[in-house]
Amino acid sequence: MGLREEKKERTRTALVEAAVRLFGEKGYERTTVAEITAAAGMSTRTFFLHFPAKEDVLLANARSRIDKGLAVVGGRRPGQSVAAVLEAALTAMVADVVADDLPSGLAAARARLAASEPDLAARLLHGLVSAHTELAEALARAFPAELDEVSAAAVVGAAVGAVSAAAEAALRQGLPPAEVRAAMLRAPALAAVHLTAAPA
Incomplete structure (x- = not known):
């Protein structure tokens, strides 16, 4: 895996981990994409570069x-x-x-x-x-x-x-x-x- 792919994988992993934690704390429906990206220290644009929608995090x-x-x-x-x-x-x-x-x-x-x-x-x-x-x-x-x-x-x-x-x-x-x-x-x-x- 090249450096670019490694960075992409780290980004996806961070978004998934933030989403899983927030889903557990707040519930799925009450968790927003903005909250997931804030918890991961990223922008919503970055989120949508990796996942089409919130539910797609669960199919990462x-x-x-x-x-x-x-x-x-x-x-x-x-x-x-x-x-x-x-x-x-x-x-x-x-x-x-x-x-x-x-x-x-x-x-x-x-x-x-x-x-x-x-x-x-x-x-x-x-x-x-x-x-x-x-x-x-x-x-x-x-x-x-x-x-x-x-x-x-x-x-x-x-x-x-x-x-x-x-x-x-x-x-x-x-x-x-x-x-x-x-x-x-x-x-x-x-x-x-x-x-x-x-x-x-």
Whole structure:
């Protein structure tokens, strides 16, 4: 990462940390962009150079996370199964959450606010659906003989949905980062076991 990118990343991190703190202290709705930027020692113009709107702070790392998953799927090696590729993609994405969103408190803030702010929950759901779609399309391209778009969407939806739901539940319980990570990584297999065992 060059100096310019490092500075950009530091700026984004400072804005995210200020936003998370203020959301916790004042509430999401009562926190303004001006207050976030003041707390971070920056201008509102700087904020909007990094985030289109206040709610986008909560999705600060989403694009890079999706790109990491897509890179894993796109780099599928000959002989790798659907399950192995999807597991590797999810592991890379979970690692990104653990490295960035858990230490900053962003993941916990996102889970908390999604349960209490309907408009924000809709925005977060839209982002999740978009991620599902991109990953499913990539998986279908990687396994054209095994998956069509519908089956790829079902596989990705089940796996990513399990990871997201487990993360939210673990965060609501206030579990430490290591336990949140473990819950996210075991979620797809746990869901698969119980779905397979369910009566038809």
